[in-house]
Every structure is written in structure tokens, then in C-alpha cells.
Amino acid sequence: GLMMPSTGSIVLCPFTDDAIYKEQTDKIAFWETKDFYGVDLSAVMEQAALEYFAQPIVGYIPPASLISHNRTIHTIDFSAVTTEELQNFDINFVFKIDRTAIMHGLAGWFD
Known part of the structure; x- marks a missing residue:
């Protein structure tokens, strides 16, 4: 399919x-x-x-709460990925923080 x-x-x-x-x-x-x-x-x-x-925490994060214009994007090709690869993978990230703020966490979403 x-x-x-x-x-x-x-x-x-x-x-x-x-x-x-x-x-x-x-x-x-x-x-x-x-x-x-x-x-x-x-x-x-x-x-x-x-x-x-x-x-x-699952919920809405207002865009104004994001403190970096940089986004780390990890793309998965569903036609080529194995079940094992989906069960365990690493995402490396580096961000440039754009404003003075306390970083409370990493927001993550699917696109």
C-alpha cells in the first residue's frame, strides 16, 4: 500500500x-x-x-513563547524507515536564543 x-x-x-x-x-x-x-x-x-x-506537557504553545527563530527539523521518510528506526532515534539540535528569557523547555510538534 x-x-x-x-x-x-x-x-x-x-x-x-x-x-x-x-x-x-x-x-x-x-x-x-x-x-x-x-x-x-x-x-x-x-x-x-x-x-x-x-x-x-501536551497542549498549545503560543508562537510568542518561542525564544528562537531557529527550528530543528527531523524529517522521517515513511517509505524507507524501518520499525526499529522509528522506535529509537536521536535528534541533534543547536539553537541561537533570540531574546533574554528563561528557557522552560523544548516545544515539539509534528509538521
Whole structure:
């Protein structure tokens, strides 16, 4: 059969978003609780922070949040790629940041 579209691209770009960062830190704040029904949760707060910030966030990233005009684009040719190649691949990237901002993460989308 014929695969349509025949290629697909993964695009990466650094972004800043104080609202998303605050949302994640608000979730972590729960784990600072010293008396949650008699249980001190603060012992696992550092691990909770690592867990929350390691998770992908699926949602809309406003273009104004992107802090680089450079985009890394990884194109996949579906007519030539193997299943094994789709299961594990590397994307090398270098970005020139265009403005002063805190980089909160990498935005990724399909094109």
C-alpha cells in the first residue's frame, strides 16, 4: 500500500512560559506538606519535582513563547524507515536564543 503522507517532520524549538512553569511548581508545592493526615510528605518533594518536570506537557504553545527563530527539523521518510528506526532515534539540535528569557523547555510538534 501507499503511505500518505510519505514524510513527516518533528520540529523542536526552545520556549518560555511562566504560566506552565507556575502550574508545575504549584503541583510540587503539595509535597512540601509536613502534616498530611499525620504524614510528612516533604521527604519526597525533591523526587516529586524531578518527576513533574520530566513529564511532557501536551497542549498549545503560543508562537510568542518561542525564544528562537531557529527550528530543528527531523524529517522521517515513511517509505524507507524501518520499525526499529522509528522506535529509537536521536535528534541533534543547536539553537541561537533570540531574546533574554528563561528557557522552560523544548516545544515539539509534528509538521
